[in-house]
Amino acid sequence: FSSTTPIKATLFPGDGIGPEIAESVKQVFTAADVVIDWDEQFVGTEVDPRTNSFLTWENLQSVLKNKVGLKGPMATPIGKGHRSLNLTLRKELNLYANVRPCYSLPGYKTRYDDVDLITIRENTEGEYSGLEHQVVKGVVESLKIITRKASMRVAEYAFLYAKTHGRKKVSAIHKANIMQKTDGLFLQCCDEVAKKYPEIYYEKVVIDNCCMMLVKNPALFDVLVMPNLYGDIISDLCAGLVGGLGLTPSMNIGEDGIALAEAVHGSAPDIAGKNLANPTALLLSGVMMLRHLKLNKQAEHIHSAIINTIAEGKYRTADLGGTSTTSDFTKAICDHL
Amino acid sequence: FSSTTPIKATLFPGDGIGPEIAESVKQVFTAADVVIDWDEQFVGTEVDPRTNSFLTWENLQSVLKNKVGLKGPMATPIGKGHRSLNLTLRKELNLYANVRPCYSLPGYKTRYDDVDLITIRENTEGEYSGLEHQVVKGVVESLKIITRKASMRVAEYAFLYAKTHGRKKVSAIHKANIMQKTDGLFLQCCDEVAKKYPEIYYEKVVIDNCCMMLVKNPALFDVLVMPNLYGDIISDLCAGLVGGLGLTPSMNIGEDGIALAEAVHGSAPDIAGKNLANPTALLLSGVMMLRHLKLNKQAEHIHSAIINTIAEGKYRTADLGGTSTTSDFTKAICDHL
Ligand SMILES: CC(C)[C@H](C(=O)O)[C@@H](O)C(=O)O
Ligand SMILES: CC(C)[C@H](C(=O)O)[C@@H](O)C(=O)O
Numbered sequence: 001f002s003s004t005t006p007i008k009a010t011l012f013p014g015d016g017i018g019p020e021i022a023e024s025v026k027q028v029f030t031a032a033d034v035v036i037d038w039d040e041q042f043v044g045t046e047v048d049p050r051t052n053s054f055l056t057w058e059n060l061q062s063v064l065k066n067k068v069g070l071k072g073p074m075a076t077p078i079g080k081g082h083r084s085l086n087l088t089l090r091k092e093l094n095l096y097a098n099v100r101p102c103y104s105l106p107g108y109k110t111r112y113d114d115v116d117l118i119t120i121r122e123n124t125e126g127e128y129s130g131l132e133h134q135v136v137k138g139v140v141e142s143l144k145i146i147t148r149k150a151s152m153r154v155a156e157y158a159f160l161y162a163k164t165h166g167r168k169k170v171s172a173i174h175k176a177n178i179m180q181k182t183d184g185l186f187l188q189c190c191d192e193v194a195k196k197y198p199e200i201y202y203e204k205v206v207i208d209n210c211c212m213m214l215v216k217n218p219a220l221f222d223v224l225v226m227p228n229l230y231g232d233i234i235s236d237l238c239a240g241l242v243g244g245l246g247l248t249p250s251m252n253i254g255e256d257g258i259a260l261a262e263a264v265h266g267s268a269p270d271i272a273g274k275n276l277a278n279p280t281a282l283l284l285s286g287v288m289m290l291r292h293l294k295l296n297k298q299a300e301h302i303h304s305a306i307i308n309t310i311a312e313g314k315y316r317t318a319d320l321g322g323t324s325t326t327s328d329f330t331k332a333i334c335d336h337l
Numbered sequence: 338f339s340s341t342t343p344i345k346a347t348l349f350p351g352d353g354i355g356p357e358i359a360e361s362v363k364q365v366f367t368a369a370d371v372v373i374d375w376d377e378q379f380v381g382t383e384v385d386p387r388t389n390s391f392l393t394w395e396n397l398q399s400v401l402k403n404k405v406g407l408k409g410p411m412a413t414p415i416g417k418g419h420r421s422l423n424l425t426l427r428k429e430l431n432l433y434a435n436v437r438p439c440y441s442l443p444g445y446k447t448r449y450d451d452v453d454l455i456t457i458r459e460n461t462e463g464e465y466s467g468l469e470h471q472v473v474k475g476v477v478e479s480l481k482i483i484t485r486k487a488s489m490r491v492a493e494y495a496f497l498y499a500k501t502h503g504r505k506k507v508s509a510i511h512k513a514n515i516m517q518k519t520d521g522l523f524l525q526c527c528d529e530v531a532k533k534y535p536e537i538y539y540e541k542v543v544i545d546n547c548c549m550m551l552v553k554n555p556a557l558f559d560v561l562v563m564p565n566l567y568g569d570i571i572s573d574l575c576a577g578l579v580g581g582l583g584l585t586p587s588m589n590i591g592e593d594g595i596a597l598a599e600a601v602h603g604s605a606p607d608i609a610g611k612n613l614a615n616p617t618a619l620l621l622s623g624v625m626m627l628r629h630l631k632l633n634k635q636a637e638h639i640h641s642a643i644i645n646t647i648a649e650g651k652y653r654t655a656d657l658g659g660t661s662t663t664s665d666f667t668k669a670i671c672d673h674l
Contacts, residue, residue: 084514084515087515110553111448111449111552112448127481127512127515127516128515132516132517132518132519133518134518135482137485138484138485138486138522139482139483139484139485140482140483140484140518140519140521140522141480141481141482141483141518141519142480142481142483142516142518142519143478143479143480143481144464144478144479144480144481145472145476145477145478146476146477146478146479147475147476147477148474148475148476149475175464175566175569177421178421178424178464178465178566179464179469179479180469181469181470181471181477181478181479182469182477182478182479184477185475185477207569207570208569208570208572208573209573211548211570211571211573211574211577212573212574212576212577212581212582213577214574214577215448215552215574215577215578216447216577216580216581229512229515232512232544232545233544233545233548233570234548235545236545236546236548236549237548237549237551237552237574239549240548240549240550240551240552240553241552243553244549244553245549
């Protein structure tokens, strides 16, 4: 790709603060001469019978066709039987791995320095099966489903990621002392894949101990791979170490090279439309998308501008203790480019 | 009770470092003139057919008879089909609530100051049902079971605890946006109980967000109540905030006033028998046991001696960066009494 051949990418601005932070991404990309032909997609206002969701058929086709996209926060309409839009996207597009890097932002102080963690979460099954029922009155059950297929592909993704990103260690997180069969199968798959990567240090860590060690000494970890719910929990914990979901990017990986980068924070309806939102998570997710497109130079250029703007501290949004508007902060980043 | 009428209590010294730290408790209690008639119980070396576990019938009867006990770490013998001894005790004795206070120890610095959290964990069901099977090759499932009965009693325990301990807030931790039926039932029970305690602030927090907020700002929380696995995870996370499981006590609560205080750290076979173990978690669990027995004055006396010894910093075991032996540290506490 050259920056003069526009690349087509799906953009879901999403709800609440979504459109504002998506606008910020467009401006920053333009300022960096990264020409993306954004295929903007809006979620429907009623259920599309072809998807059984507010996500339309066109929404899904757009990602499948462009193979790459960026997604803002989506609020699931409240009411009976509406599946979470975030989850519907992951399932319908078979986005099997969710990659969430969490690293300390230079200049933005938290209790932790030099955090540098990658959580890789199985994204399609486990505790998110949606299979639940009442056995008798007052007794309900949920099914956690673990398959060899989904465990193998996420384990393979994690080790390949570690190798191609110069990472030294993969920790498989589990509770196989209790869920011997499900988490046991997950671990067995990780064990199998680990054998093909003798150069990567491999360990298994029980989730409760993992959480304790993460808050005591996050430097013990590097790449972490795990079933769906543990990934949900641990990726938020890791985000907390460096300042929260407003600062951490993510990308969902599917088959055939499909990748949907995503800001995983909420849609913050209380500040929506007020030019107060922090676009950092979506911007950094955009950077992940560029890296996925192998536009590494442009990705690093934009990444530095974001990091430096935050580090300088002059322009920061309210969530980081500053008084800047979304547009001031965005302009400051553009000025760095 | 007066300190001259010996109270009978079960003591499981447990495995690994268990006997050494149990000895420390006995010495400290004696130095504080707390006379306990310890009914020492040792786990069997083969399966007792009446319990289908290495825990013997006598082990269980001892707790049921004395109604109060203290337990060191137990290592589950490795091999086929051995249930975890810790879990067997909880299930067989119907110890339905697991209370784990996590508070900053004055003088022992971590990244967090003034942590003061109580996690109350449902202790008998949920993800710990043990119900799992292979559906077809490569597809396994685990059942998470939530019952109204177990949810109500742990919710009631949590609110009563909050009230009787002068706590202001109870947070119910869940993932009901995904597990609507199971975690939904748990929340419904918490909602119902909360209505009876209008003076206690009540909120519901999604587990991923809870973990993020706990590492960002633990002062947002007070008492937390949750299903089994979330309790396992969050109590370890909270312990990490104040230094780890070597410093945090716990108590398991059953029907009819039964209470089994427990150090939940491991048996540390690598340092067993070397006079190196830190007895703090078991000592503080012993203090919880004394409070349960309403021996509040004695409990506070011992508690202060432990806290002050750690705060002074002269006698600390290796895990806290010191060079003291278990017996030196124990003696230092006794000298404070
Ligand atoms: C919104 C919610 C359904 C979602 C999840 O549980 O996966 C979110 O927490 C996330 O991590 O993306
Ligand atoms: C040892 C293990 C089975 C146990 C649990 O998972 O409950 C432990 O982590 C605990 O928290 O007491």
